[in-house]
Amino acid sequence: MVFARSLDRPRVRAFYDEVMSLKEELGEKLVVLAHHYQRPEIVEAGDFRGDSFELSALAANQEKAEFIIFCGVHFMAESARIVARDGQRVFHPNLNSGCPMADMATGAQMKRALTELKEVLPEADSLVPVAYMNTNAAVKALCGDGGGLVCTSSNANKAFRWAFEQGRRILFVPDEHLGRNTGNAMGIPADEMLLYDPAKPLGGHDEDALRDARILLWKGYCHVHTWYRPEHIAEARVDYPGCRIVVHPECDENVVGLSDAVGSTSYIVRYVQKAAPGDTIVIGTEVNLTSRLAYEYPEINVVPLSRSLCPNMFRISMEKLRDTIHALPNMNEIILEEDVISGARLAMDRMLALA
Numbered sequence: 149m150v151f152a153r154s155l156d157r158p159r160v161r162a163f164y165d166e167v168m169s170l171k172e173e174l175g176e177k178l179v180v181l182a183h184h185y186q187r188p189e190i191v192e193a194g195d196f197r198g199d200s201f202e203l204s205a206l207a208a209n210q211e212k213a214e215f216i217i218f219c220g221v222h223f224m225a226e227s228a229r230i231v232a233r234d235g236q237r238v239f240h241p242n243l244n245s246g247c248p249m250a251d252m253a254t255g256a257q258m259k260r261a262l263t264e265l266k267e268v269l270p271e272a273d274s275l276v277p278v279a280y281m282n283t284n285a286a287v288k289a290l291c292g293d294g295g296g297l298v299c300t301s302s303n304a305n306k307a308f309r310w311a312f313e314q315g316r317r318i319l320f321v322p323d324e325h326l327g328r329n330t331g332n333a334m335g336i337p338a339d340e341m342l343l344y345d346p347a348k349p350l351g352g353h354d355e356d357a358l359r360d361a362r363i364l365l366w367k368g369y370c371h372v373h374t375w376y377r378p379e380h381i382a383e384a385r386v387d388y389p390g391c392r393i394v395v396h397p398e399c400d401e402n403v404v405g406l407s408d409a410v411g412s413t414s415y416i417v418r419y420v421q422k423a424a425p426g427d428t429i430v431i432g433t434e435v436n437l438t439s440r441l442a443y444e445y446p447e448i449n450v451v452p453l454s455r456s457l458c459p460n461m462f463r464i465s466m467e468k469l470r471d472t473i474h475a476l477p478n479m480n481e482i483i484l485e486e487d488v489i490s491g492a493r494l495a496m497d498r499m500l501a502l503a
């Protein structure tokens with residue numbers, strides 16, 4: 149068993165021991181999910197680790213689990229609630245741990261965008277909304293109700309292909325970089341991808357430009373991944389001759405273009421697992437994942453492209469996890485309206501059907 153070094157700290161260790169004993173009491177009634185970007189001790193305490201979609205799907209398959217605690221940011225716990233089985237209740241150790249990128253697209257903004265775009269692009273099949281998993285439930289629901297779907301960073305390409313079978317254009321929300329990198333990989337010309345600014349009427353474009361566009365990229369970004377710059381890549385090539393550089397598709401297209409590989413968090417984990425002893429792998433994603441991979445695969449030289457930490461993921465602490473388990477089921481439950489669940493479920497089911 150891999151033991152996280154942070155558990156050497158007495159205070160963390162005491163909370164960890166309490167969490168493990170509470171988990172033992174609850175047995176199969178409780179499942180704790182830990183996203184790849186969580187602190188090492190949280191990953192250690194989790195029953196499963198993975199990316200947001202993998203974890204939600206895993207939780208829903210735990211037939212005996214009544215309580216699911218999602219250690220990640222808020223939209224991830226919402227996603228687990230959306231796909232939960234009847235009778236399963238989902239909790240989040242810190243309801244203040246949100247994702248700034250997900251919050252760059254509110255339900256109200258999305259509704260307004262879809263309404264105004266429909267007026268300009270009146271043909272029924274002209275616009276298909278695609279929501280990244282990193283969106284709030286209300287945005288996912290509007291996508292589902294609007295004939296669109298959800299995607300993750302691992303299946304964005306497939307989701308875009310599906311969407312282009314349904315209509316001529318995609319509105320991709322909320323990460324302009326994942327959208328652009330996906331469009332680039334599909335060979336969509338740069339001038340057919342427009343940045344859609346939700347703060348401006350028609351996203352800041354005239355009607356003709358919108359009609360000509362194939363992909364409308366919501367103006368949103370992840371500050372953790374846009375931290376990486378081409379200079380970081382150049383420095384890594386000098387510092388680690390012969391290294392391979394793998395980055396997340398939420399990075400800027402210039403960073404992606406200079407890297408050796410691009411993929412989701414799960415892809416990055418597999419990339420390291422497949423490396424040969426002595427290889428140097430430079431990783432452009434959240435530093436908690438990079439540090440854990442370095443710890444778990446000492447035979448590979450795993451180094452961060454630059455240290456970039458997600459402070460929102462970091463808001464989940466062992467103490468908060470302990471408090472949430474202790475108070476079950478009376479604290480930090482994820483509650484969503486039924487119509488939001490059904491619309492969002494539709495969008496997520498369309499994604500699942502892609503496989």
Ligand code: SF4
Pocket residue numbers: 221246247248249250282370371372373434458459460461
């Ligand atoms: Fe949001 Fe970026 Fe943090 Fe992920 S890493 S939770 S996308 S801010």
